[in-house]
Amino acid sequence: MNRDEIGELAAAYALGGLDAEDRGRFETLLRAGDPEAVSALREFEGTLADLAAAAPEPPPPAVKSALMERIAAAEPAVRPPVRSLSRPRRAIWPVVLSGAMAAGLAAIAVGWSVSSTYEKRLDALARDAEHLKAELRSQQTVIAILRDPATQLVALAGQAPAPTARARMMWHATAGGIFVAAGLPAAPEGKAYQLWAIAGTNAPVSAGVFSVDASGTGSLSVQPLPGVATVNAFAVTLEPAGGLPAPSGAMYLLGKS
Amino acid sequence: MSSAGAGSETSALIERIAAGDRDAFSRFYDLLAPIAFGLIRRVLRDPEAAADVLQEVFWQVWREAPQYDARRGSPEAWLVMRAKTRAIDRLRSIRRRDRTFVAPMDESVARSSEEPAENPAVVAEDRSLIQTALAQLPEPQRRVIELAFFDGLTQSEIAARLGEPLGTVKTRARLGLERLRGVLRGERVSAR
Numbered sequence: 001m002n003r004d005e006i007g008e009l010a011a012a013y014a015l016g017g018l019d020a021e022d023r024g025r026f027e028t029l030l031r032a033g034d035p036e037a038v039s040a041l042r043e044f045e046g047t048l049a050d051l052a053a054a055a056p057e058p059p060p061p062a063v064k065s066a067l068m069e070r071i072a073a074a075e076p077a078v079r080p081p082v083r084s085l086s087r088p089r090r091a092i093w094p095v096v097l098s099g100a101m102a103a104g105l106a107a108i109a110v111g112w113s114v115s116s117t118y119e120k121r122l123d124a125l126a127r128d129a130e131h132l133k134a135e136l137r138s139q140q141t142v143i144a145i146l147r148d149p150a151t152q153l154v155a156l157a158g159q160a161p162a163p164t165a166r167a168r169m170m171w172h173a174t175a176g177g178i179f180v181a182a183g184l185p186a187a188p189e190g191k192a193y194q195l196w197a198i199a200g201t202n203a204p205v206s207a208g209v210f211s212v213d214a215s216g217t218g219s220l221s222v223q224p225l226p227g228v229a230t231v232n233a234f235a236v237t238l239e240p241a242g243g244l245p246a247p248s249g250a251m252y253l254l255g256k257s
Numbered sequence: 258m259s260s261a262g263a264g265s266e267t268s269a270l271i272e273r274i275a276a277g278d279r280d281a282f283s284r285f286y287d288l289l290a291p292i293a294f295g296l297i298r299r300v301l302r303d304p305e306a307a308a309d310v311l312q313e314v315f316w317q318v319w320r321e322a323p324q325y326d327a328r329r330g331s332p333e334a335w336l337v338m339r340a341k342t343r344a345i346d347r348l349r350s351i352r353r354r355d356r357t358f359v360a361p362m363d364e365s366v367a368r369s370s371e372e373p374a375e376n377p378a379v380v381a382e383d384r385s386l387i388q389t390a391l392a393q394l395p396e397p398q399r400r401v402i403e404l405a406f407f408d409g410l411t412q413s414e415i416a417a418r419l420g421e422p423l424g425t426v427k428t429r430a431r432l433g434l435e436r437l438r439g440v441l442r443g444e445r446v447s448a449r
Contacts, residue, residue: 004428004431007431007435008427008428008430008431010431011427011430011431011433011434011435012405012412012427012430012431014338014434015402015405015406015430015434016341016342016345016405016406016409017404017405017409017410017411017412017414017415017430018411018412019411019412019413022412038328038329041329041330042329042330042334043438044434044438045330045334045337045338046330046331046333046334046438047434047437047438047441048334048337048338048341048406048434049292049330049331049333049334049336049337049338050441050442051387051390051391051406051437051441052292052293052295052296052337052340052341053292053333053337054387054389054390054441055295055296055299055387056291056292056294056295057291057294057295057298058291058294059290059291059293059294059308059311060304060308062308063290063308063311063312063315064283064286064287064290066312067286067312067315067316067319068279068283070312070316071279071282071319072279074319199324200321200324201324201326201329202324229320229321230317230320230321
């Protein structure tokens, strides 16, 4: 890539109008610490900051007081909500779950006391209850993610090895995420796809490993990532099955949040 | 415009914010919130949405100050980029909402719904200062910068709107920013 081309990428990156593919290329340069890219971006961002500084406007005083309150409230807790828009949304789930749990426990309790011919059946019922409970829990997470306005929808675009692949991540910092991908080639023997969350200039954090079916579709339910406040991008690479602590293989999907 | 003196103060402040110093945050806010808010208002005309975005941006400052990397740029630039990104995200979500819930509409209608009537004197003043700088760019370069930075269009969208090749749009963005840098530093702009 020549100097003008890097300059063009940096200009568009600073302005915010970079198309997904170019953005991926430029961020790869930045992550690699390319001096040309870093200094061009620094210059252009500084220029735009100076431009913005030419037209200050006093903000409404309520914003600062709300922020200071929010900071004071955040002191003990890790991550309080901005405003409690719909705080009691979870209330019904514990009831349903405890019902399922009670059913499971009752099935077990009765199973022990009744003749052993029923033991197997009751055991199966208990397993069903356990299974339903787990399913409810995962659906509860899905619903919480879908209903929360803080959930981000991140589109991932196919990279060089699979340009037509695409994926969506519904990401919520404290509830986790739902990731679906399509158009990926089947992973070779001994390999799997690994999803990464990239926050700022930190090293990518693994968000899990997944495989795709014959139609190239795969999905992953992602747990919240401890210590990662804001994810700037998600990426998928091909790695040895089981995944690695840091990406090593080719990048198949990339999307910025 | 930012001066070297203000820059070193904000750098020191951001270190203290990273350590959880609320007074430093308060001072940082007082110094830079007007710049961030001016920019957000330029992108989002709805004052309530703008105030909301401003709060999110400074909350991000509080949370992410430990990640600030001085090698990547000044605290002012760090903040302005966050303000711009958040404001553009909000603008796009307003556009999506309008397209989804208000029935298919023309882009100009979508814009007008984001821009309620407001005090024309404020807008005129706000624009004149930025306009003074932008007016020193050749018109095609100025258009590309405005459409990207203030209207949140991607380069492909700009190319489609202007009926120009994508490569031309990319070159104009770079040349425009290079020239703007000279203008804002008060250098004489040489015709290269």
